[in-house]
Every structure is written in structure tokens, then in C-alpha cells.
Amino acid sequence: xxxxxxxxxxxxAIAGLSAQKTHTVVKGDTxxxxxxxxxxxxxxxVKLNPSSKDGKVSVGDILVINxxxxxxxxxxxxxxxxxxxxxxxxxxxxxxxxxITKQYQISETELRTLxxxxxxxxxxGDEVTLPLANIQKFGDAQQGAVAVAEPAKTVSxxxxxxxxxxxxxxxxxxxxxxxxxxxxxxxxxxxxKFNLNQKELFALNPGLEEKGLQxxxxxxxxxxxxxxxxxxxxxxxAVSQSASAPTYSTTSVADDYVTYTVQAGDTVxxxxxxxxxxxxxxxxLNPNLSQGLKSGMVLKIKKLDSAYVKKSGNAxxxxxxxxxxxxxxxxKYRTLSLDFxxxxxxxxxxxxxxxxxxxxxxxDAGNEKSFIxxxxxxxxxxxxxxxxxxxxxxxxQVLDYVKSxxxxxxxxxxxxxxxxxxxxxxxxxxxxxxxxxxIVKEVKDAFSDQKxxxxxxxxxxxxxxxxxxxxxxxxxxxxxxxxxxxxxxxDQNMMTGKPAPVIAILAxxxxxxxxxxxxxxxxxxxxxxGLKSFSMYYSPMFExxxxxxxxxxxxxxxxxxxxxxxxxxxxxxxxxKKKYCKTPSKYAVIGFDVVNDMLSRENKKxxxxxxxxxxxxxxxxxxxxxxxxxGAYVNKGYRVIRLIPN
Numbered sequence: 001x002x003x004x005x006x007x008x009x010x011x012x013a014i015a016g017l018s019a020q021k022t023h024t025v026v027k028g029d030t031x032x033x034x035x036x037x038x039x040x041x042x043x044x045x046v047k048l049n050p051s052s053k054d055g056k057v058s059v060g061d062i063l064v065i066n067x068x069x070x071x072x073x074x075x076x077x078x079x080x081x082x083x084x085x086x087x088x089x090x091x092x093x094x095x096x097x098x099x100i101t102k103q104y105q106i107s108e109t110e111l112r113t114l115x116x117x118x119x120x121x122x123x124x125g126d127e128v129t130l131p132l133a134n135i136q137k138f139g140d141a142q143q144g145a146v147a148v149a150e151p152a153k154t155v156s157x158x159x160x161x162x163x164x165x166x167x168x169x170x171x172x173x174x175x176x177x178x179x180x181x182x183x184x185x186x187x188x189x190x191x192x193k194f195n196l197n198q199k200e201l202f203a204l205n206p207g208l209e210e211k212g213l214q215x216x217x218x219x220x221x222x223x224x225x226x227x228x229x230x231x232x233x234x235x236x237x238a239v240s241q242s243a244s245a246p247t248y249s250t251t252s253v254a255d256d257y258v259t260y261t262v263q264a265g266d267t268v269x270x271x272x273x274x275x276x277x278x279x280x281x282x283x284x285l286n287p288n289l290s291q292g293l294k295s296g297m298v299l300k301i302k303k304l305d306s307a308y309v310k311k312s313g314n315a316x317x318x319x320x321x322x323x324x325x326x327x328x329x330x331x332k333y334r335t336l337s338l339d340f341x342x343x344x345x346x347x348x349x350x351x352x353x354x355x356x357x358x359x360x361x362x363x364d365a366g367n368e369k370s371f372i373x374x375x376x377x378x379x380x381x382x383x384x385x386x387x388x389x390x391x392x393x394x395x396x397q398v399l400d401y402v403k404s405x406x407x408x409x410x411x412x413x414x415x416x417x418x419x420x421x422x423x424x425x426x427x428x429x430x431x432x433x434x435x436x437x438x439i440v441k442e443v444k445d446a447f448s449d450q451k452x453x454x455x456x457x458x459x460x461x462x463x464x465x466x467x468x469x470x471x472x473x474x475x476x477x478x479x480x481x482x483x484x485x486x487x488x489x490x491d492q493n494m495m496t497g498k499p500a501p502v503i504a505i506l507a508x509x510x511x512x513x514x515x516x517x518x519x520x521x522x523x524x525x526x527x528x529x530g531l532k533s534f535s536m537y538y539s540p541m542f543e544x545x546x547x548x549x550x551x552x553x554x555x556x557x558x559x560x561x562x563x564x565x566x567x568x569x570x571x572x573x574x575x576x577k578k579k580y581c582k583t584p585s586k587y588a589v590i591g592f593d594v595v596n597d598m599l600s601r602e603n604k605k606x607x608x609x610x611x612x613x614x615x616x617x618x619x620x621x622x623x624x625x626x627x628x629x630x631g632a633y634v635n636k637g638y639r640v641i642r643l644i645p646n
Contacts (some may be wrong), residue, residue, distance in 0.1 A: 025061040030290050031279075036066045043277045056267075087132035089139065091124055096613075104134040117288055125204050151415070179221045181213050194221040257285075258627055262297040275629065276302050301435060313358040317529030319378055320595070321365040321398070326384045327373075328366040335391065336587050340412075341582060343591030344387075346576055358599070365389045375401045383407050384606040387595060392416060399425060408608050412594050413459055415634065423631030426612075428594055428623075430635050435536045435557040436462050436507070438640065440469045442555050443503060446532045449504045452479045453488045455517055457508040462536060466507055466516055485520035487515070490528050501530030504552075506537065514539025525551040542641075550643035558619040558639045562590065572619050584619075593618035609633070 023034060032338055034057070035042045046066045057063065089100075094539050097118065103110050112118055114129040179194070190201065190213075204220040215218075235479070260271065268289075272279060284288055285300040322337035323330075341362065350361055363377050371394045378386065378401065385408050389395060392414035399409055399422050407422045415429040443452065452470065457464030460481065467479050482488060484505070490499040504524075506517045518541040521533045525548075533549075535556035542549060542556060573594065576584045584592065597618050601611035612633050615624045622637030 002407075011082045015073075023063045025059055025063065025064050027059045028357065029057060030292060031057060035064070039452045040065065042283060044087050045278065051367060085132040086129055087135045088127045088129055088166075089135060091126045091128060095415065100128065100130075104130050104138045106130060106134055107587070116280040124200065125202075137531065169573060178218050181215050181217045181219060186213070187211055190221065194222065195243040258301045260299045260301050261580050262293060262295055262299060264295045266293065266295070268293055277302060313382070315359040315377070316384045316599075316606060317382055317603075318358060318360045318599075319363060319383055319388075319626065320360065321363045321374065321394075323367060323390055324364045325367055326364050328370040330367040330370075332367070332387070339585045339587035340591035342580060342586035343576075343593070344595040345593045346579060347574070347596035347599060350575070350596060356599065356602075357604075363388075365394060368393055371397060378402070378407045380407065385598060385608065386410065387598060387604065392419065395419065395425070410591065410594065410598055416464075418630045420628040420634065422455075425632040426608075426625070427632055427634045428596070428621075430559055430638050432462055432509075432536065434636055435638065436465050437469070438557060438638070439466060439534050439536055442474060442534055442640070443470060443505065443532075444473045446503065447474050447477070450530075450532070451491065452477060452505065454479065454481050454505045454507055455485050455488070455513065456481050456483065457510065459511070466505060467537075480630075485517040488520060488524065499524075499528045501528055501532070504531070504533045506533075506535035506539075506556075509537040511539055511541075515541045518545060520541060521552040521554060522548040527550075532626060537643075542643075546643060547646065550645050552643075553645065554643045556641050559637075560586075560593075560619045561639055562589070569619055589620045593621040593623075597621070597623050 004544045023038070025034075031042050031045055035045045038045075045063070045065065089104075097108060100106070101111055111128075111130070119127070119510045142636065168319070173568065179190075190196075196204075197317045201221070208219065215580075259277075260275070262271075268282070270278065272282065281302070282299070285302075288297070289299070320341070322341060323333040324337050325331050325334055348358060352358055360376075363374050365371055365374050365388060368391050371389065371391075375397065378398075378404055383402075384407075386398060386402070387410040389398065389411075390413050392411075394412045395409065396419070402409065402424070407420075408424050408426060410426045410428065411419065415427045415431055419425060419427060435459045456468055463481050467481060470477055488502065488504050490502045492498070493500045502524075504517070504521060506514065508514075508517075514535070514537065517533075517535065518539060521531070522545065525531050531552045533552040533554045535554065535571055538556060538558040538561075542554065562573070564573075573583065574590075578587070597616055600616065601608050601614065603611070612627070615622070615637070617623070617637075622639060623635055624637035625633045626636050627633055
């Protein structure tokens with residue numbers, strides 16, 4: 001019996017070996033195209049070759065593959081032939097894949113065949129290839145948008161390799177769209193001259209951001225629309241145009257999918273673990289991965305879960321919950337609530353004038369303890385949007401109350417990670433950690449072995465976060481945490497005998513700390529050459545002493561700022577003053593911005609989440625929402641203000 005067992009085991013082992021075959025990796029091979037060649041899934045290939053680190057392969061590697069799969073007959077490639085001429089359009093703000101297919105009467109399959117890397121090239125100013133006849137028939141008047149192309153050759157479907165974009169010849173832009181850079185030009189001057197912001201200028205001129213403005217260069221200054229309301233940069237007389245805010249959370253929402261922007265150091269397996277998906281699922285949505293994982297690629301991760309669907313009626317039913325405290329006899333937040341409501345009412349009026357049908361209900365949310373009583377006033381069967389309440393504990397109660405109906409809930413002030421798992425939640429306040437990440441980037445760009453001082457607040461949370469991340473990004477950085485700006489003391493340069501330049505960072509939002517920091521920077525700038533100063537927060541002193549602080553090259557983050565020169569802003573400020581006979585307070589501005597932004601994203605079907613990918617600037621607030629891994633939409637919008645020395 002024992003002998004038979006060993007014989008059987010030996011036969012099993014031999015049979016297993018005979019069913020296996022090897023493949024030697026050559027240049028150009030990827031796990032995806034190897035699996036396709038042998039009619040396997042990538043998961044099967046990885047399981048058979050666990051020693052292949054992170055699913056990567058190198059030239060010369062010997063991989064085990066399935067013999068029976070190798071004998072399978074692969075499906076021949078389909079060919080899509082066309083003798084039609086091709087053209088190009090230049091993407092304008094708000095254009096999406098869905099919008100392009102609808103406007104130009106082309107299927108998404110055809111669109112992706114002509115543009116294999118469409119998902120990673122869908123930004124304002126990017127070119128998209130389309131049949132020329134469709135552009136001429138369905139296109140609008142876009143300057144420099146149409147390109148004449150050679151007749152398309154037979155193009156293979158991207159299976160297993162993506163098809164290459166047909167060759168095109170772009171028509172040169174008209175002279176009126178171009179401008180020759182002059183010696184004294186800067187981004188601020190050009191943005192004023194041609195009524196476009198820095199982000200739009202970079203979109204029109206790929207490579208300009210890295211190269212910078214060079215006298216004599218010819219750049220594009222027209223070719224896309226730019227509405228005052230959508231400007232995301234702020235300028236003042238002594239302030240340069242602010243740099244556009246980068247995306248720090250790399251997940252976002254587009255065309256009903258969660259997408260992810262690949263970061264430096266990412267691996268395929270790391271992405272799979274991050275989002276809990278299989279390799280086959282990832283590759284089926286992103287065939288261009290067959291060419292390898294590259295930093296900056298935009299990957300489709302998964303289709304979004306079904307969201308709220310409007311129940312009935314044409315009017316949008318909106319509930320606004322504010323802690324007036326009339327019933328609970330708690331007036332602590334009453335003034336704030338009344339101010340918020342004043343701005344909200346103006347936003348409601350603006351939207352009704354534009355033709356939107358609204359039914360708005362204001363609910364007194366009381367205080368945190370008595371809040372539960374106000375929930376019964378929400379009709380879960382016919383409410384399309386809830387704005388408020390203010391406090392995190394109450395937001396959680398509302399989310400629990402409407403969990404079966406998935407009604408969108410907007411949190412104007414609450415923002416913490418334990419809220420991020422709610423897919424029907426929209427969080428307005430940008431996290432201070434986002435500001436800190438931007439300061440790290442700014443300091444990294446300015447660093448050249450200077451001593452770095454960080455002015456911390458009492459708990460030092462953000463100061464220590466800055467310190468940790470600066471040390472990760474800077475080699476041999478000498479970083480000192482101090483309690484007061486007065487503790488910033490530059491060393492003496494042994495060669496020149498003068499004070500050595502330093503970098504100073506304010507990580508304390510207290511206005512008194514901001515005043516002290518501003519005064520210290522002004523004093524130091526008079527004795528230290530090359531001083532660089534940064535602040536995570538805005539302080540009123542920064543605007544009062546712009547000229548003096550500009551000598552310290554101050555760069556600071558600002559969450560809200562009204563561009564008093566903007567057409568939209570002037571209109572709203574005038575309307576508010578006419579309605580209330582005064583200028584809006586801070587919370588009136590927030591009330592207008594939150595309500596106007598949310599209502600502008602709503603359509604008649606209550607499909608607010610389909611509009612969350614739009615970046616919008618209201619009276620003072622920039623809204624740039626990103627979907628977290630767990631599901632909530634979090635605002636990442638802010639402005640970077642730079643003071644330039646005279």
C-alpha cells in the first residue's frame with residue numbers, strides 16, 4: 001500500500017511538471033502581454049511565479065506558464081479601417097468623455113480607439129482626435145481647435161497592445177492667438193493682459209511651467225474660454241498670481257468611475273492593495289498598463305456605487321440645518337447661523353432667477369444635545385439635499401438617519417477621517433494637513449542648506465508633521481521648532497560676517513502669532529539677505545503690511561479670499577449690499593459659497609455627485625472635491641499667495 005502511494009505521488013508530480021512550460025522574458029515583455037500570449041489571466045501568471053517581485057518582470061527572467069493555455073488559439077485582432085480624415089479639438093473647461101461623445105456623435109469605443117491614452121490626457125488644453133467631419137458638423141467655434149489630418153490608416157484594436165494614435169498635422173494657430181514674451185513680462189502681467197489664469201496659460205503652452213517665461217519666446221494666449229467665476233487664483237497689487245493647487249489625494253471622480261493618479265514609487269501590487277481590487281479588474285479598465293506603470297498615469301479603479309436618485313417632482317427639495325438654538329434657548333451659535341443664512345438666501349435667490357425650481361426648508365438644529373429632536377423634521381422620502389449641520393456628532397446622526405435613502409449631506413465645517421467612509425457625504429472644509437503638504441513642497445523648492453525654523457502652536461501637531469515630511473524630502477536639513485517668532489535667530493556667516501539666510505515657517509493659526517511672525521519677518525528682512533518665509537495660515541497683518549513682508553518673500557496659504565476685481569464677485573457683493581445694506585461677514589460669505597456651489601452642481605434629477613469633478617470658485621471659496629478611498633467627497637481647494645519683493 002505504501003509503495004503504491006509513492007508511485008502515485010511520483011506520477012502526480014511528473015504530470016504537474018509536464019503541464020507546465022516556461023517563457024524567457026525579452027525586451028518589451030510585460031505581465032499583461034505575456035498572459036495574453038498564453039491565454040492566461042495575469043493573476044494566474046503571478047501565482048505561478050511568486051518570486052516575481054510585485055508582479056514585475058525583467059529581461060532574462062524565466063517564467064512558468066501553463067502548457068494547456070499555451071496551446072490555446074488566441075483570438076485574432078479585429079481591424080478598424082477608416083478612410084475618413086481626422087481632426088483635433090482642444091479641450092475646454094468642463095468637457096468630459098461623455099460630453100465629447102454626445103456633442104460629436106461618436107461612441108466611446110471609437111473615441112478611445114482614436115485616443116488610446118485618453119484617460120491620462122483629459123485636461124484643459126489637451127488635444128483629442130476625432131473624425132474631421134464630426135468636428136466640422138457638430139463643433140463650436142474654437143480658435144486653433146481643429147487640426148487637419150492625413151487619412152486614417154487601418155488601426156488595430158488594442159488587444160493585446162493599445163493602438164497608436166493616427167498621425168496628424170496640427171494647423172498653426174492664428175497670429176492673434178500668439179504673443180511674444182517681452183523682457184519684463186511675468187505671469188501676473190500676462191494673466192491681466194489676456195484675461196486668463198496661470199493654470200490656463202500652462203494648459204495652452206505645454207512645458208512652459210518647467211521652462212518659465214523666456215524673452216523672445218512665442219506663446220499661446222488664446223484658445224479656451226475663461227469665466228471669471230471659475231478663476232482659481234487670487235491676485236492683489238503686491239501679490240503675484242497664486243500657483244495652482246496640486247492634487248494631494250490622488251483619487252478623484254470622472255465619468256462615473258473612481259480614478260487614481262499614479263505617484264512616484266507606486267507599484268501595481270501596492271495599488272491593488274490600496275483599493276482592494278484584482279489585477280484582472282485593473283487591467284480590463286486600463287489596457288494601457290500593458291506598456292508599464294508610469295508616474296502621472298490616471299487609472300480607472302472601479303465604477304461608482306449607485307447614488308441618490310430623486311424621488312418625485314420638478315423642484316429640488318433642500319433642507320438647511322443651522323444651530324439657531326431658539327427651542328433649546330442656546331444662543332451660542334445664533335449670530336453665526338443668522339449670518340450663514342443671510343448668504344444662503346442670496347444664493348437661493350440667484351439660483352431661482354436662473355430658472356432652478358427650489359423648495360427650501362430651514363430647520364433649527366438646536367445644540368448638540370437637543371439635535372436629535374430636529375431629525376424628525378426631515379422628510380426622508382422627498383428630500384434631495386441636506387446642508388448642515390455644523391457639528392461632527394450631528395453630521396453622524398443625520399447620516400445614520402438617511403442611510404437607507406442615500407440623501408446627499410453637506411458638512412460645512414466638520415472634517416475628520418472617521419467621516420470619510422460615508423459615500424453620500426460632501427465635506428467643505430479643507431484639512432490643515434493639505435496646507436502643510438503644500439508648504440513642504442514650497443520649502444523644498446526654496447531650500448539650499450538654510451536653517452529652517454518652524455513656529456509651532458501649543459500642541460505642535462502640524463509643526464511636527466512639517467518637520468517629519470521636510471526631513472523626508474530634504475537632505476541633511478537642520479530644522480528647529482520654536483514657540484515664538486522671536487526665537488528665530490539667524491547664524492553668522494563666517495565668510496562674510498553677515499547673518500546667514502534662513503527659512504521661517506508659521507504653523508500657528510492664532511492671529512497674535514501671525515502678527516508676531518509678520519513683524520519678525522519684516523525686521524529680519526532688513527538685516528538678512530535671502531530670507532524665505534512661509535505660513536500655513538492667513539493673518540490680517542499679511543495684507544496690512546504687504547510691501548514690507550514682500551521683502552521676506554512670504555508665501556502663504558489662504559482658504560478664502562474675495563477677488564474684488566472679478567465680475568462675478570462684484571455682482572454678488574453689490575446684490576448682498578442691496579439686500580442687507582452692508583457688506584457680508586465671514587460666515588455670510590461661507591453661507592453663500594456653500595449653498596451656491598451645491599445648488600449649481602444639482603440638476604433636475606438631483607444627481608449632484610455626477611458634477612463633483614468640476615473645480616469652481618464662488619465668492620471667496622475654491623471648491624475642488626476629491627473622492628476618498630472610502631467614499632466621501634472632500635474639498636481640497638485653497639489658494640497660494642506669493643509676495644514678490646519690489
